[in-house]
Amino acid sequence: AQSVTQLDSQVPVFEEAPVELRCNYSSSVSVYLFWYVQYPNQGLQLLLKYLSGSTLVKGINGFEAEFNKSQTSFHLRKPSVHISDTAEYFCAVRRGSNYKLTFGKGTLLTVNP
Amino acid sequence: EPEVTQTPSHQVTQMGQEVILRCVPISNHLYFYWYRQILGQKVEFLVSFYNNEISEKSEIFDDQFSVERPDGSNFTLKIRSTKLEDSAMYFCASSEPEEYYGYTFGSGTRLTVV
Numbered sequence: 001a002q003s004v005t006q007l008d009s010q011v012p013v014f015e016e017a018p019v020e021l022r023c024n025y026s027s028s029v030s031v032y033l034f035w036y037v038q039y040p041n042q043g044l045q046l047l048l049k050y051l052s053g054s055t056l057v058k059g060i061n062g063f064e065a066e067f068n069k070s071q072t073s074f075h076l077r078k079p080s081v082h083i084s085d086t087a088e089y090f091c092a093v094r095r096g097s098n099y100k101l102t103f104g105k106g107t108l109l110t111v112n113p
Numbered sequence: 114e115p116e117v118t119q120t121p122s123h124q125v126t127q128m129g130q131e132v133i134l135r136c137v138p139i140s141n142h143l144y145f146y147w148y149r150q151i152l153g154q155k156v157e158f159l160v161s162f163y164n165n166e167i168s169e170k171s172e173i174f175d176d177q178f179s180v181e182r183p184d185g186s187n188f189t190l191k192i193r194s195t196k197l198e199d200s201a202m203y204f205c206a207s208s209e210p211e212e213y214y215g216y217t218f219g220s221g222t223r224l225t226v227v
Binding site: 090104105 | 155219
């Protein structure tokens, strides 16, 4: 079975500061990794995904994530956040042979002025 | 950009009633899914659907739930005899057959059981 751990339930930061949202996964087989963002009262929007190849993945809105197989991590980063980045961020994993997504519990990023 | 459309956006129902949540997946997608998110909790997989049948379901997806693709465009989730604990945001998603494409989620239906 696979699981996803998002270590921080809430991350408050000031505008223009860098941010890292942490995600660790457990799986004994190859996986695909995703970050989704959920703005208040909206659905889930794909930020970025790791499928194969380069371990540094760039997504929308200036976000990037790095896949680290040895540490089974897929942390999300942004060098300078904006107030509009305030949202819930979900890490998700999918096993190679299975289409089901397993989500972490989410991290609420709050960007303060 | 193609979207997954869910209706209604919010549904209030009385305990014990049946509800049908509707979804229109992206037209060339072949895999369809329902997920739910109870307030303050993580998004949970309910069921996946392919080729007019359930391909996988979670332990949450018991006899109270059913899915259907009644025509070429809609994908529905029926919840029979709703309970208070069914109150949640329900997300529909669809994906292309090639496994390296990610899902596209709809904006969700917030179900409130009173």
